[in-house]
Structures are given as structure tokens and as C-alpha cells.
Amino acid sequence: MTEVKKHYRSNPHLYRLLAITVLWMLFMAVTRFDKFYTFKNFQTIAAQFPEFGLMSLGVMLCMMTGGIDLSCVGVANLTSILCALLMTKLAGESGVLSPATFPIIVVVVLVIGALCGAFSGLLVAKVRIPPILATLGVNELLTGICMVLTGGAALSAFPKEMTTMLAANIGGVLPVRLLVFVAMAVLVWFMLCKTTYGTKLLLLGTSEKVARYSGMKTERMLIRTYMTSGICSALGGLMMLSTYASARADYGSQYTLQTILIVVLGGVSPNGGKGKISGVILAIVLLKLLESGINRFQNISSYYISLIWGGVLILAMVMDYVTGDKRSRA
Amino acid sequence: MAQALLKATDIQKSFAGVQALKNVSLEIMPGEIHCLAGENGCGKSTLIKIISGVYQRDGGTLEFDGKTMDKFTPIDAITNGIQVIYQDFSVFPNLTVMENLAFNTELAAKRRIVSKKRMRQIAEEAVAKINFQVDLDALVGTLSVAEKQMVAISRALMFNAKLIIMDEPTTALTKKEVQALFDIILKLKEQGIAILFVSHKLDEVFEISERFTIFRSGELVVTGSTKDLDDKKFTFYMTGREFNDKTFVAENLTEQPILETRNLTLDGHFQDISLKLYGGEILGITGLLDSGRTELALSLFGIRPATGGAILRNGQEISIKTPQDAMKQKIGLVPEDRLSEGLFLPQSIADNIIIAEIEQLKTPMGIFDRKKRQEEVDHWVKEMALATPDANNASSTLSGGNQQRIVLAKWLACHPEVLILSGPTVGVDIGSKHDIHAILQQLARKTGMGIIIISDDLPEVLENCSRVLILKDGRIVHEAPTQEIDEKTIVSYMM
Numbered sequence: 001m002t003e004v005k006k007h008y009r010s011n012p013h014l015y016r017l018l019a020i021t022v023l024w025m026l027f028m029a030v031t032r033f034d035k036f037y038t039f040k041n042f043q044t045i046a047a048q049f050p051e052f053g054l055m056s057l058g059v060m061l062c063m064m065t066g067g068i069d070l071s072c073v074g075v076a077n078l079t080s081i082l083c084a085l086l087m088t089k090l091a092g093e094s095g096v097l098s099p100a101t102f103p104i105i106v107v108v109v110l111v112i113g114a115l116c117g118a119f120s121g122l123l124v125a126k127v128r129i130p131p132i133l134a135t136l137g138v139n140e141l142l143t144g145i146c147m148v149l150t151g152g153a154a155l156s157a158f159p160k161e162m163t164t165m166l167a168a169n170i171g172g173v174l175p176v177r178l179l180v181f182v183a184m185a186v187l188v189w190f191m192l193c194k195t196t197y198g199t200k201l202l203l204l205g206t207s208e209k210v211a212r213y214s215g216m217k218t219e220r221m222l223i224r225t226y227m228t229s230g231i232c233s234a235l236g237g238l239m240m241l242s243t244y245a246s247a248r249a250d251y252g253s254q255y256t257l258q259t260i261l262i263v264v265l266g267g268v269s270p271n272g273g274k275g276k277i278s279g280v281i282l283a284i285v286l287l288k289l290l291e292s293g294i295n296r297f298q299n300i301s302s303y304y305i306s307l308i309w310g311g312v313l314i315l316a317m318v319m320d321y322v323t324g325d326k327r328s329r330a
Numbered sequence: 331m332a333q334a335l336l337k338a339t340d341i342q343k344s345f346a347g348v349q350a351l352k353n354v355s356l357e358i359m360p361g362e363i364h365c366l367a368g369e370n371g372c373g374k375s376t377l378i379k380i381i382s383g384v385y386q387r388d389g390g391t392l393e394f395d396g397k398t399m400d401k402f403t404p405i406d407a408i409t410n411g412i413q414v415i416y417q418d419f420s421v422f423p424n425l426t427v428m429e430n431l432a433f434n435t436e437l438a439a440k441r442r443i444v445s446k447k448r449m450r451q452i453a454e455e456a457v458a459k460i461n462f463q464v465d466l467d468a469l470v471g472t473l474s475v476a477e478k479q480m481v482a483i484s485r486a487l488m489f490n491a492k493l494i495i496m497d498e499p500t501t502a503l504t505k506k507e508v509q510a511l512f513d514i515i516l517k518l519k520e521q522g523i524a525i526l527f528v529s530h531k532l533d534e535v536f537e538i539s540e541r542f543t544i545f546r547s548g549e550l551v552v553t554g555s556t557k558d559l560d561d562k563k564f565t566f567y568m569t570g571r572e573f574n575d576k577t578f579v580a581e582n583l584t585e586q587p588i589l590e591t592r593n594l595t596l597d598g599h600f601q602d603i604s605l606k607l608y609g610g611e612i613l614g615i616t617g618l619l620d621s622g623r624t625e626l627a628l629s630l631f632g633i634r635p636a637t638g639g640a641i642l643r644n645g646q647e648i649s650i651k652t653p654q655d656a657m658k659q660k661i662g663l664v665p666e667d668r669l670s671e672g673l674f675l676p677q678s679i680a681d682n683i684i685i686a687e688i689e690q691l692k693t694p695m696g697i698f699d700r701k702k703r704q705e706e707v708d709h710w711v712k713e714m715a716l717a718t719p720d721a722n723n724a725s726s727t728l729s730g731g732n733q734q735r736i737v738l739a740k741w742l743a744c745h746p747e748v749l750i751l752s753g754p755t756v757g758v759d760i761g762s763k764h765d766i767h768a769i770l771q772q773l774a775r776k777t778g779m780g781i782i783i784i785s786d787d788l789p790e791v792l793e794n795c796s797r798v799l800i801l802k803d804g805r806i807v808h809e810a811p812t813q814e815i816d817e818k819t820i821v822s823y824m825m
Contacts, residue, residue, distance in 0.1 A: 193698075194697050195692075195696065195697065195698050196692060199681055199684075199688060200688065202677065202681075203674050203685055206674040206675075206676060206677050207670070207675075209670060209671055210671060210672065210673060210674050211674075211685075212633065212653060213631075213663065213665050213671045214653075214740065215653045215654055215686050217654060273674075273676060273677065274676075
């Protein structure tokens with residue numbers, strides 16, 4: 001009992017999010033049980049959230065350092081366009097992509113993400129541009145490159161072997177995209193909780209100056225963090241390519257703000273230095289459950305979705321305030 | 331005896347069941363300079379807030395200027411002539427001096443239209459009262475700490491103040507600025523204004539006040555004339571402990587210097603600094619604020635790498651370009667500003683202790699070794715006698731003295747051979763100050779560590795260092811063993 005209490009005390013925000021989730025699930029059970037509680041619905045949810053879920057993981061890391069990453073959608077779209085082009089090239093004249101090339105594509109995805117992230121990281125750590133401006137600039141730049149590459153049109157004529165594989169469900173049950181998300185989430189969790197990176201990241205986010213005075217390699221930490229964020233976004237882009245079976249310069253533009261909303265809702269302080277991956281993952285799932293639930297009501301337009309997301313974000317903040325959770329505001 | 335200006339009798343106040351003030355009394359005469367001293371958390375801030383109407387007292391009586399004050403607000407206090415100048419001065423950095431000074435009057439007069447001419451007149455009158463020379467159109471944010479304080483004092487004087495309470499007014503001031511402040515306080519006294527001066531610095535209490543009151547743990551310990559007070563008594567009243575401070579004598583010096591600089595230069599800050607530090611000694615470096623003493627420490631630690639000259643470690647020339655270089659050479663730095671350079675305030679005490687040695691707390695596989703981390707945290711909490719029930723609490727929950735001990739622990743955990751401390755006891759209560767000095771002396775004697783104390787607290791330097799270097803305008807102007815030099819001589823070299 002005391003263990004549970006202790007856990008609650010150190011994670012009040014997490015439990016409040018959990019409470020909101022449970023309330024929403026109850027509400028859906030009462031109002032639209034047979035439409036919402038279907039295997040197919042949960043499978044769709046699990047297949048859809050990984051694309052913005054992956055991006056959110058990256059934004060979370062950047063926000064823990066006191067920064068932000070607004071370039072995730074640009075990175076994602078650039079990745080998916082370059083992948084579509086690469087797949088066409090690799091397939092050659094036969095037009096069929098051999099599974100042997102899949103690892104090459106994954107490596108290319110990771111490299112694109114790392115390069116874009118490293119570029120943002122350099123601007124933030126070395127040139128000392130405020131992260132919000134640096135990543136906004138990088139996002140515009142990458143979107144511009146995408147526009148030039150595609151002329152603004154959607155790329156859909158590329159071999160679909162790999163994207164079909166990513167869109168499949170293992171044994172007809174488990175979406176492959178969910179597995180990709182889980183793998184990345186476990187990796188990020190490992191970095192945050194099992195290595196010294198997590199402690200250093202949060203302290204760096206509290207004060208870069210004190211971190212430097214404590215002998216931390218602050219520039220390297222920042223660049224590494226933005227690189228990780230870039231990799232997360234690039235994987236998100238690969239997921240988007242498999243969802244839409246096409247690539248375009250302006251897909252998923254709503255994700256820029258949505259990822260920030262998720263990360264803040266998940267209890268990460270926009271000032272840096274505070275946050276837990278468990279909260280962010282719960283926020284990712286909660287947001288998708290809300291969206292999917294609202295879609296079960298035919299007479300409620302999907303335009304209401306932002307209204308409800310905004311409402312939930314403010315509700316979570318107000319709950320923190322009312323319950324006097326000083327630690328979350330410190 | 332004349333009628334007291336302020337007469338507080340048997341004041342009680344508790345917060346959430348904790349008694350912050352237990353029947354304390356305080357009497358201030360008109361035109362008197364009265365010093366209120368006590369360690370952090372002794373209740374002096376609470377009493378100030380009761381006198382200025384911020385808190386309501388739970389019991390006792392309060393009389394001001396012959397009137398009984400019951401249930402009054404801060405505005406009532408101001409109209410009655412009680413002004414408080416807080417540590418942060420409560421000035422608007424983004425407004426000009428003139429706007430800051432005229433703001434309250436304009437608000438009080440409920441004016442909606444601003445007249446620059448009228449504001450200038452109000453401001454000129456205000457600064458004239460203390461002969462304060464300042465550009466009225468300068469932004470307050472660009473002024474020095476001392477000038478901001480003068481703005482706050484000028485503003486306080488605009489409301490026919492009879493009592494001005496200054497909450498630790500000298501914390502961020504240089505010696506010269508403190509002197510200027512004291513001159514103003516004496517001028518105010520001539521005008522019949524009483525000053526309640528809150529400080530825990532002994533020399534200031536002696537210099538400026540006529541009478542003093544000391545609190546400890548919410549109780550009145552003693553009140554009386556400053557004439558009857560001496561160094562030992564003051565410390566005893568403040569802490570309830572007796573200290574037998576010994577002047578540090580270096581034993582077991584290493585034959586070779588463990589750290590040496592040759593003509594070390596940082597353009598624009600210091601030139602041609604050649605010094606030798608032996609293992610087992612404590613070297614003092616002192617000088618005025620702009621003498622280059624702070625930058626010298628930063629250069630030795632790689633934050634601001636030197637632009638010329640050489641640094642030698644055990645006789646070998648080394649290059650220190652980053653703090654990591656310095657740490658590889660087993661050099662640690664306790665920086666000057668604990669709050670912005672030394673501590674991650676909102677983060678846990680535990681993380682603050684282990685952050686510098688964190689790379690050593692990994693398993694061979696590179697995994698963060700939580701068990702080892704906990705052992706280190708437990709060890710240093712005990713070793714430094716940190717007053718905390720739980721090392722997972724934020725560092726900001728601790729007093730200045732305990733916070734400084736965290737910074738010290740952070741470096742000692744890295745087992746440095748050279749430890750540089752910049753202003754090691756600034757803003758630290760007197761008990762902790764003695765403890766920190768004892769720790770440093772023991773480190774030098776027992777472990778053979780070479781310690782550099784950079785400080786303008788001359789008694790601190792004389793008591794704890796075996797040698798002292800005096801910096802002026804970026805150069806070493808004098809070097810002497812501390813037994814052969816006194817405060818006056820040091821000051822004459824500094825100025």
C-alpha cells in the first residue's frame with residue numbers, strides 16, 4: 001500500500017492522465033460501446049498513433065533540454081519523399097522491390113533523420129540560435145526541399161512492397177507500425193532511465209550554465225538530443241509513407257502542434273528539466289483514443305477534435321494547479 | 331527615555347502548526363540604527379513581514395509612532411511611515427529611473443494621463459534627498475546592484491518614511507558600495523529616520539548599528555547596545571554553539587608545486603599571473619571585484635580559457651580549454667554564484683551531488699549504476715551533514731549554507747587534487763561558514779589537496795590561508811604569508 005502511495009506521490013501527473021483516460025473509456029463504454037469497443041477499432045488506433053507518437057518522443061527529448069523541435073514534420077516528409085524515390089531507384093526496371101533492400105532503406109531513413117537532427121542541433125548548440133527559431137527554420141528549409149523535389153505533387157508511383165509490409169498486422173493481430181513505435185519507445189526509455197543520459201538531460205534542461213560548470217559536454221549533449229529527435233521523426237515519416245501509400249511535401253502538417261500538445265500534456269515542462277516518458281506515452285495514446293472516440297459520433301463533426309484536445313490540455317494543467325502540485329510547476 | 335518609535339511586544343506567529351515566532355519583542359527609537367541578526371529561518375523575515383503588514387500576527391501587541399496597529403495592510407504600513415527595502419529591491423528593470431521613482435506617486439494620485447514633466451520633477455526631488463547622482467532616463471535594468479538599491483531607497487523616502495527596514499542590503503554589494511550605503515544610512519539618521527538593518531555579517535553590525543537584536547529559532551536571544559558585543563559573543567548568540575577557530579597552518583607541503591602558472595593572461599581581465607600552489611596548502615587570492623580574481627578562477631577551470639601564458643600541473647605543461655580538461659587534471663571549481671553557476675536549484679539534492687562524477691557511476695556495460703549512485707549520495711549527505719530528511723528533495727529547499735555544502739560535495743566526490751573556491755561562504759550563515767572552513771582546513775591537512783580560496787572576505791582569507799596573493803587591475807601586486815600581513819595592509823594594496 002505504501003509503495004503505491006509513494007508511486008502516486010512521485011507521479012501525480014501520470015495518475016491524473018490515467019484518470020482522464022479511464023473516464024473517457026467509461027464514457028465511450030456507456031455511450032457507444034459496440035462501435036468503440038471492437039477489436040478492429042483498437043487495431044486501427046494502434047496502427048495510426050505510431051507516426052505522430054514517434055515524433056512526440058523526439059519533441060519530448062528536446063523539450064526536456066528546455067528546447068523544442070518544430071522540424072519533425074519537415075524531417076518526416078523529406079524522409080518519406082526520399083524513400084519513395086529511393087524505392088523506385090532500387091526496384092529498377094522490374095518495378096519490384098526485393099526484401100533484401102529493406103535494411104538499406106531503414107539505414108537511409110536513420111541517416112536522413114540523424115543528419116537533419118544534427119543540423120538543428122548545431123544551430124542550437126554552436127550557433128546559439130533559440131531552438132524555437134532554429135527548428136522552425138530547418139522545418140521551412142526541409143519543406144522547401146520537398147517542394148522542389150516533388151513540384152508540390154504527391155508521389156504515389158513507387159514500389160509498395162515495403163510500405164505494404166509496414167502496414168500489415170503480424171498474424172493478423174499486431175500492427176507492424178506499433179512494433180516500430182514500441183521498439184523506439186523502449187530505446188528512448190532505456191536511454192533516459194538506464195543510462196546517465198537521462199539525468200544529464202534533465203539537469204542540462206534546468207540550467208545549461210550550471211551543467212557547463214559541472215563539467216558536462218553541453219554542446220555534444222544538445223546535438224545528440226536533436227539527432228535522436230531527427231531519427232524519431234524520420235521513422236515517423238516512414239510510417240506516414242506506409243499509411244498514405246504516397247508522399248507529399250505537406251502531409252501531416254497538423255502534427256507540429258499536436259506533438260507539442262502531447263508532450264506538454266504528458267507532463268514535460270516547456271521550460272525544460274522535468275518530464276517522464278511514461279506520461280508522454282500515455283498522452284499519445286489518450287489523444288488517439290479521444291480522436292477515435294469522437295469519430296464514433298456521426299453528428300459531431302471532426303472539427304470538434306481540436307476543441308476537445310485543447311480542452312483536455314487545459315484540464316490537465318488546471319488539475320495540476322488545483323491539486324497544488326508544486327513540483328510540476330517548479 | 332524617549333518614546334519608542336516601534337514597540338513590538340510578545341509577537342507570536344505560526345505557520346501550519348510550526349511556531350515561527352515565539353513571544354519576541356523589539357523596540358526601535360526614533361532616528362536609531364538598529365541591527366536585527368540571526369541565521370536563516372530564525373524568524374527575522376517573518377517579523378519584518380508582520381511589521382510591514384504582509385502577515386497578520388497571532389498574538390502580541392504592536393505600536394508604531396504612538397499608535398496601536400491592529401489588522402493592517404502593507405498600504406496602511408506605508409502611509410504610517412514604514413518602508414521595507416527587500417533584497418530584490420522590487421524595482422522595474424524595464425522602466426527608466428524616473429518612471430520607477432514616479433510610478434507609486436502617479437498611481438496613488440490615480441492619474442490616467444502621464445506627464446513626463448511632472449514625473450521628472452518628482453524623480454529629481456527623490457534623488458536629491460540622498461544626493462544620488464544618476465541619469466534619470468537610464469533603464470533600471472542597466473544599473474549596477476548598488477544603483478538599483480539607491481533607486482529603491484530614494485523611492486522609499488518619498489512617502490515620509492519614519493522607519494526604513496533594509497533586508498540584507500549588503501549581500502550583493504562590493505566593499506566600496508557598502509561604504510556608500512553606510513554614508514547614506516547615517517544621513518538618513520540625521521534626518522530622524524530610524525533604520526532596521528537586517529544582516530548576519532558581524533563587521534557590518536559593529537560598524538553601523540547602535541543597538542542590536544539577535545533571534546534564534548524564532549526566539550529573542552539578546553538585545554542590547556552594540557558596544558557590549560564582540561566577535562565571540564556574536565557568533566555564540568547567532569548559533570548557540572562555540573567555535574574554536576584555528577588559524578590555518580600548512581603541514582606536509584609537497585616539495586614541488588602541484589599547480590603552477592607562468593605569465594598566465596586573459597586579455598582584458600588579467601595579465602602575467604605567475605603563481606605556485608603546493609599540495610597541502612591553502613592559497614588565498616584577494617582583490618576588488620574587477621581585479622580579475624573571478625576570471626582567473628574561470629581560466630584555471632577552462633570556462634574562459636587563458637589567452638596567453640602556461641599552466642603546469644606537477645611540473646608538466648598542460649592545456650586547459652574546457653572544464654573537462656580541468657577535471658581530467660583533477661581540478662575542481664566551486665563557482666562564485668551558487669544560484670546560477672553552482673546548483674541546479676529545482677533538481678534533487680542527490681542529482682546535484684553526483685552530476686560531476688556521473689561518468690564514474692556506470693557499470694562496465696555503460697548502464698547507470700543506481701546502487702552506486704545511492705551509496706555516493708548517502709555518503710555525502712552524511713559527510714557534509716546536510717540538513718535534509720530526503721536527498722530526493724529539491725536543492726532549493728535547503729538554506730544557503732547547506733546548498734554550498736552540496737556544491738562542495740559535488741567536487742569532493744570527484745576526488746580533486748586542486749580545488750578552487752570562489753567566494754566559498756558568500757550568503758552562507760555563520761554556523762555553516764565555520765563548518766565549511768573546518769572542512770577545507772582538514773582537506774588540506776589530511777589529504778594533501780591544494781586549495782585556492784578566492785575571496786574578498788579578508789578575515790576569511792587571513793584565518794584559512796597560509797599565503798595570500800593580492801590582485802589589482804589584473805596583476806599580482808603583492809604576495810605574503812598570512813602571518814606577516816594584516817587586513818589594513820591588504821586593503822592598501824587592493825585599492
